[in-house]
Amino acid sequence: MPVPAVAQAQPGxxxxxxxxxxxxxxxQASFVQTDRNGQRATGTITLKRPGRIRFQYSPGIPMLIxxxxxxLTVIDYQVRQVQRWPIKNSPLGALLDPTRDVKxxxxLVGGNPGGVTVQVRDRSHPEFGVMTLRFNRKAGAPGGLELGGWTALDSQNKLTTVALSNQRYGMAVGDGTFKYNDPRRPTRR
Structure with missing residues (x-):
């Protein structure tokens, strides 16, 4: 059986x-998130540069990022927990941190006529994790490449894969989109 050829990145x-x-x-796009155990979650992602993102999970999933x-704030409404990290200290920093120089x-870890894969890591800060961004070549997308998803490996060796679909660009997104209700605050009765 022949060995499949590995796609080579193109200059530029x-x-x-x-x-x-x-x-x-x-x-804005639909997403499917898969963890290392194969558990899947779906929802809608909204991105506004610089640095703002919202992962709105489908109904029934009591999480928000x-x-x-x-x-970067992870809110678990089921256990009423909120965790925060500076953007630059997370694998998502490659996508969100305006000071992070992706270049x-x-x-480049792969490329083909249909897409490009870029791995981003700060070797002087391995605790920030590794993010592997996948792009699909698409003439109508910003820069001619459409962000198709990514794989994030955090400092605890937790692997999460996000696949995007139905990407839309350039819509108005208010800053209020990136606020959340803190579940730790007591409710008045």
Whole structure:
């Protein structure tokens, strides 16, 4: 049986990927998130650069992930817990942190006529994790590449894969989209 050929990156693919990321002002898409155990969750992602993102999970999933531009916040409404990290200290920093230079920390790990894959890691800060961004070549997308998803490996070796679909760009997104109700606050009766 013949061994399949490994796709080679094309000259300029890293520059094109950086341009595509920087060209996204706003984006909304459906997502499917899969953890290392194969558990899946779905929802809608809203992105507003610089630094803002919201993972609104489907009804029945009591989670919310929000970045307000400074910190990434994970809210678990079921156990009434909130965890916050500076954006730059998370694998999502490659996507969200406006000071993170994807070209400086990025390496092409694959490319083909249909797409580009870029791995982003800060070797001087392995605790920030690794993010592998997947782009699909699409003429109408910002920079000619559509963000198709990513795989994040955090410092605890937890692997999460996010696949995007139905991407829309350039819509108006208010800053209130990136606020959340804190479940730790007592409710009045």
């Amino acid at each position: 693919d890293l520059d094109r990927a950086v341009t595509a990321l920087r060209s996204i002002s706003t984006m 929000v970045s307000d531009g400074a910190a 400086k920390f990025g390496t």
